Amino acid sequence: MSKVKISEAVRFMVDCLKAAGAAAKAAEQQADLLIQADRLGHPSHGLNRLEFYVNDILSGACTPNNQPTVLKESPSTAWVDANNVLGATASHFAMDIAIKKAKETGVGWVTVKGSNHNGMAGYWAKKAADRGCIGMAFTNTSPLLVPTRGKQSALGTNPISVVANASENETFYLDMATTAVAVGKIEMQQRKGEPLPRGWAQGPDGKETTDADLAFKTQCLMPLGGGEQTSGYKGYGLSGVVDLLCGIASGANYGHHIRSWSHSGSGGPANLGQCFIAVDIDCFAPGFGDRLTESMQHWRKIEPSDPSLPVLAPGDKEKKKAKETDECGTVSFVQQQIKSCASLAERLKVKPMEVLQD
Amino acid sequence: MSKVKISEAVRFMVDCLKAAGAAAKAAEQQADLLIQADRLGHPSHGLNRLEFYVNDILSGACTPNNQPTVLKESPSTAWVDANNVLGATASHFAMDIAIKKAKETGVGWVTVKGSNHNGMAGYWAKKAADRGCIGMAFTNTSPLLVPTRGKQSALGTNPISVVANASENETFYLDMATTAVAVGKIEMQQRKGEPLPRGWAQGPDGKETTDADLAFKTQCLMPLGGGEQTSGYKGYGLSGVVDLLCGIASGANYGHHIRSWSHSGSGGPANLGQCFIAVDIDCFAPGFGDRLTESMQHWRKIEPSDPSLPVLAPGDKEKKKAKETDECGTVSFVQQQIKSCASLAERLKVKPMEVLQD
Numbered sequence: 001m002s003k004v005k006i007s008e009a010v011r012f013m014v015d016c017l018k019a020a021g022a023a024a025k026a027a028e029q030q031a032d033l034l035i036q037a038d039r040l041g042h043p044s045h046g047l048n049r050l051e052f053y054v055n056d057i058l059s060g061a062c063t064p065n066n067q068p069t070v071l072k073e074s075p076s077t078a079w080v081d082a083n084n085v086l087g088a089t090a091s092h093f094a095m096d097i098a099i100k101k102a103k104e105t106g107v108g109w110v111t112v113k114g115s116n117h118n119g120m121a122g123y124w125a126k127k128a129a130d131r132g133c134i135g136m137a138f139t140n141t142s143p144l145l146v147p148t149r150g151k152q153s154a155l156g157t158n159p160i161s162v163v164a165n166a167s168e169n170e171t172f173y174l175d176m177a178t179t180a181v182a183v184g185k186i187e188m189q190q191r192k193g194e195p196l197p198r199g200w201a202q203g204p205d206g207k208e209t210t211d212a213d214l215a216f217k218t219q220c221l222m223p224l225g226g227g228e229q230t231s232g233y234k235g236y237g238l239s240g241v242v243d244l245l246c247g248i249a250s251g252a253n254y255g256h257h258i259r260s261w262s263h264s265g266s267g268g269p270a271n272l273g274q275c276f277i278a279v280d281i282d283c284f285a286p287g288f289g290d291r292l293t294e295s296m297q298h299w300r301k302i303e304p305s306d307p308s309l310p311v312l313a314p315g316d317k318e319k320k321k322a323k324e325t326d327e328c329g330t331v332s333f334v335q336q337q338i339k340s341c342a343s344l345a346e347r348l349k350v351k352p353m354e355v356l357q358d
Numbered sequence: 359m360s361k362v363k364i365s366e367a368v369r370f371m372v373d374c375l376k377a378a379g380a381a382a383k384a385a386e387q388q389a390d391l392l393i394q395a396d397r398l399g400h401p402s403h404g405l406n407r408l409e410f411y412v413n414d415i416l417s418g419a420c421t422p423n424n425q426p427t428v429l430k431e432s433p434s435t436a437w438v439d440a441n442n443v444l445g446a447t448a449s450h451f452a453m454d455i456a457i458k459k460a461k462e463t464g465v466g467w468v469t470v471k472g473s474n475h476n477g478m479a480g481y482w483a484k485k486a487a488d489r490g491c492i493g494m495a496f497t498n499t500s501p502l503l504v505p506t507r508g509k510q511s512a513l514g515t516n517p518i519s520v521v522a523n524a525s526e527n528e529t530f531y532l533d534m535a536t537t538a539v540a541v542g543k544i545e546m547q548q549r550k551g552e553p554l555p556r557g558w559a560q561g562p563d564g565k566e567t568t569d570a571d572l573a574f575k576t577q578c579l580m581p582l583g584g585g586e587q588t589s590g591y592k593g594y595g596l597s598g599v600v601d602l603l604c605g606i607a608s609g610a611n612y613g614h615h616i617r618s619w620s621h622s623g624s625g626g627p628a629n630l631g632q633c634f635i636a637v638d639i640d641c642f643a644p645g646f647g648d649r650l651t652e653s654m655q656h657w658r659k660i661e662p663s664d665p666s667l668p669v670l671a672p673g674d675k676e677k678k679k680a681k682e683t684d685e686c687g688t689v690s691f692v693q694q695q696i697k698s699c700a701s702l703a704e705r706l707k708v709k710p711m712e713v714l715q716d
Contacts, residue, residue, distance in 0.1 A: 076434045077464030077641040106435030107465045111642045134602070150660035150669040162599045172602060174595040180588055199557075199588045206663025224583050224592050230538055230557045234582050237532040237672040238596075240653070241520045244492070244530060248650050251643025255653045283435040284469045285609025292606050295598070295613050302508035305564025311508045314595040 001332040003356040009331055010035050012341065012353035013050055019348040020057040022064035022086065029088040033119040038331045041321030044184040045120045048337060051344055052117070053086065055265030062086060062116050062269070068093040076105045079250065080112040084269045087118030091137070095124050095276045099131045102278035111245065112274040113252035117141070117261060121161035122175030122318075128278035129163040129171065136277040137161045140246040140253075142260045145179050146220045148233040151206035153220050154256045157182055158242035163315075164281070166292035173315025178239035179221040180232075186215050199226025247273030330356065359690040361714040367689055368393050370699065370711035371408055377706040378415040380422035380444065387446040391477040396689045399679030402542040403478045406695060409702055410475070411444065413623030420444060420474050420627070426451040434463045437608065438470045442627045445476030449495070453482050453634045457489045460636035469603065470632040471610035475499070475619060479519035480533030480676075486636035487521040487529065494635040495519045498604040498611075500618045503537050504578045506591040509564035511578050512614045515540055516600035521673075522639070524650035531673025536597035537579040538590075544573050557584025605631030688714065 004012075010031050017027035030053060038046035056062035066083040068090055073079070078097045082090035094110040101108030118124065121137045128135025141156030157177035164172045180200050189196050189212040198208055199222055201215035208227060209215050223235025247254025252273030259267045281288050296313035304310050325331060333341075338355055345352040362370075368389050375385035388411060396404030414420035424441040426448055431437070436455045440448035452468040459466030476482065479495045486493025499514030515535035522530045538558050547554050547570040556566055557580055559573035566585060567573050581593025605612025610631030617625045639646050654671035662668050683689060691699075696713055703710040 071643075072641065074464035074638070074641050075462075077637070079642045104433075105463050105465075106432035107463075107467045109465045109637060109641075113643065134607070147657045147660055147669050149662045149664065149667050150657075151663050152660050154657055154660060160596075162602070164602060172598065174599060176589075176592040176595060180583065197587045199584070202663075206661075224589060225538065226557070226584070226588055229555045230584055230588075231534075231582060233670070233672075234532075234534040237534060238518075240530065240657075240672055241532060243653065244520070244522060244650060248646060248653065249492070249639070249642040251645060251649070254649060256656055279435070279467060280432070281607070283430065283432050283467075284437045284607040285429075285471065287609060288606060291609070291612060292602060295601070295606065298614055299505045299508075299512055299598075302505055302510050302512060303564075304507045305509050305560075306507065309507050311505050312591070314591075314598055 001334060002338050003330040003332050004353060005330055005356065006035060006039070006325070008354050009038070009047060012345070012350070013047065015350040016050060016054055016344060016348050017057070019350045020054045022057060026064045026086050026089045029092055030086045033088045033123055035331070036123055037120045039322050039325045040120070040318040042120055043333070044182065047333060047341070049117070049119070051340065052261065052263060052265070054344065054348070055263065056116065059265030061265045061267065064089065070097070076101050076107045076109060078110045080110055082112050082115035084114050084116065087116045090115040091118045091124050091274065091276065094274065095127050095137070095278070098276045098278040099128050099133060102128070102133050102280045106280050106283040108278045110276045111250035112276070113250040113271065114269070115252065115272045115274050116270050117272065118274060120175060121159040122163060122173055124276060125161040125163035125175070126173065129165045131278070132282065133278040133280055134162065134164045138242045138245050138275040140243045140258060140273050142258050143256055144183065144219060144221045145223050145236065145239050146202055147236050148223065148228050151204070155236070155239040155243055156258065157221065158239040160238065160242060164292060165289065166296065167289035168293050170293045170296050171315055171319070172292055172296065172313070173318055178224055178235050178242060180224050180226055180235065181221070183216070183219065183221065186212055190216055199230065245275040249273070249275065359692060360696050361688040361690050362711060363688055363714065364393060364397070364683070366712050367396070367405060370703070370708070371405065373708040374408060374412055374702060374706050375415070377708045378412045380415060384422045384444050384447045387450055388444045391446045391481055393689070394481055395478045397680050397683045398478070398676040400478055401691070402540065405691060405699070407477070409698065410619065410621060410623070412702065412706070413621065414474065417623030419623045419625065422447065428455070434459050434465045434467055436468045438468055440470050440473035442472050442474065445474045448473040449476045449482050449632065449634065452632065453485050453495070453636070456634045456636040457486050457491060460486070460491050460638045464638050464641040466636045468634045469608035470634070471608040471629065472627070473610065473630045473632050474628050475630065476632060478533060479517040480521060480531055482634060483519040483521035483533070484531065487523045489636070490640065491636040491638055492520065492522045496600045496603050496633040498601045498616060498631050500616050501614055502541065502577060502579045503581050503594065503597050504560055506581065506586050506594050509560070509562070513594070513597040513601055514616065515579065516597040518596065518600060522650060523647065524654065525647035526651050528651045528654050529673055529677070530650055530654065530671070531676055536582055536593050536600060538582050538584055538593065539579070541574070541577065541579065544570055548574055557588065557590070603633040607631070607633065
């Protein structure tokens with residue numbers, strides 16, 4: 001692993017996105033979205049994705065300097081056309097509306113069509129949480145989830161995120177794919193040469209497989225819950241709910257109509273659907289933050305079955321990782337990542353990312 | 359199994375609730391909630407629960423003839439005190455407000471404290487769906503779910519329900535506990551003398567158990583997703599979200615503070631928290647129903663891994679069962695259920711439920 005100063009990683013991402021053609025603000029917003037994923041310990045959604053966004057811009061699949069527009073509005077809702085801007089631009093636009101409406105009416109509920117991959121869903125829910133709301137964010141994604149009993153994928157990993165700030169500096173932070181795991185976890189088992197646990201993925205015959213290579217090749221993820229006997233149809237249903245709120249409500253692409261996201265940026269606009277919800281906590285019972293904190297602290301104090309593995313509250317892993325990152329001021333990347341950033345710098349003629357010497 | 363005419367089962371439930379002290383309307387609304395569960399194939403939430411509600415009324419744990427009140431209101435939200443009425447009374451009151459606000463502002467979001475068990479969550483989401491909304495309903499429940507890594511329960515089976523009507527008479531209907539399974543499924547394995555699948559329940563040592571008797575005795579359910587390796591922390595997080603929306607937002611009891619629901623009605627008021635959401639579909643892209651139907655029909659056409667088990671869309675099982683029930687006009691109950699209804703009739707001095715001869 002090689003260390004890079006946070007500010008330098010951000011500088012590099014902004015430079016690359018600008019070199020590809022994005023205006024400064026769009027590039028900065030997208031780079032902040034990515035660095036936060038690295039900061040919170042979700043590198044799959046961080047710098048690792050930069051080249052995808054760059055290639056989308058260069059190929060014309062994404063047009064970063066368009067402006068999102070509101071197509072329809074009511075006191076508590078908005079229907080937005082992202083006009084194919086970067087995911088961060090679209091999501092800030094939409095969540096800003098949701099927060100504003102939440103402050104006016106109690107709830108803001110915004111659906112977006114014509115959008116692009118918007119990174120870590122929790123980033124968007126957290127934005128509303130930091131304005132005193134319960135924040136929720138959803139996006140549909142390319143098909144990878146196989147409906148229970150089936151042999152082919154038809155829905156995405158379609159994440160659900162719900163974030164709320166509590167008292168004593170606590171934050172309830174849930175950001176989860178509706179598949180049992182994301183593809184990245186299968187890749188990790190491949191690298192380690194270890195079999196998959198049951199309930200993660202299917203082979204081409206539609207049966208559960210523990211063969212990591214076969215699973216990676218097949219790209220058929222099982223929904224949260226795994227097989228039918230362990231209620232995988234619930235994860236399938238939740239993925240369907242996310243698509244209902246995102247693609248189906250907004251008139252974006254949905255389910256099996258969403259193209260796969262290629263590294264090369266081929267395939268034209270993604271036209272993803274997204275949904276952003278903000279609910280003003282002050283509309284309900286006073287003491288929300290105290291009760292939420294008391295809950296989270298209670299969960300952590302539950303006796304663990306293995307004393308070396310304490311019970312966590314949703315978001316504890318991310319909070320710990322963010323604290324570590326902030327203390328050292330650097331993020332770490334695998335060699336392959338550093339190399340591909342060097343190539344990207346050369347291709348885009350931007351200043352290479354400076355890697356700290358050990 | 360013994361058959362009972364639907365109308366007779368309803369008559370019996372209404373008579374019992376009235377004999378216990380509920381006014382006619384409250385009794386009728388509660389009975390309709392229960393019969394719909396039997397009609398849709400979820401008998402655990404049907405007539406099976408009648409005696410719990412009756413005992414809650416007789417013991418004073420539930421006061422069915424109070425009136426719910428709105429404690430705070432904004433254009434799109436309401437905070438309601440159910441004042442300890444029956445779950446059906448509270449839920450109609452709250453969802454009616456949510457639907458009205460959805461028609462006025464696009465969204466209605468109502469949290470309720472001081473409520474009682476409100477049956478099948480899908481009943482409430484469906485109420486909003488039948489008024490042209492995306493309907494959502496949540497309730498917290500007595501602790502049964504063990505947070506990942508822990509040895510004790512701290513959250514309920516906390517159901518999530520999302521329902522939306524589509525074109526061609528299709529309905530997307532999701533109603534799911536956030537545990538892998540409900541306790542009723544463990545009882546069924548006990549009766550069949552079969553072991554549990556992995557990922558359902560834990561023994562007193564906090565380890566997964568396949569021993570149905572031990573699991574029933576321990577009453578420690580695993581969250582949707584099972585153990586940590588298969589992402590059970592996601593089901594735990596979702597259960598936490600439900601409590602956040604219900605108990606924590608409304609100021610009702612929450613999490614580990616909720617008492618268990620005893621058959622005898624002892625333990626005083628439950629003070630459950632609930633959340634009802636309605637979103638007007640017309641606020642977003644035209645064609646919602648067509649896209650939803652196209653999705654559901656696509657899922658059903660996916661090639662199944664076992665040709666005898668076709669892929670289902672969320673709600674297909676319930677739809678099939680409801681059709682069968684409506685065609686025969688009867689609901690079927692196990693002998694034990696028929697017997698306990700006879701005892702209840704005697705205790706309450708109401709006309710016994712008439713069972714059809716085979």
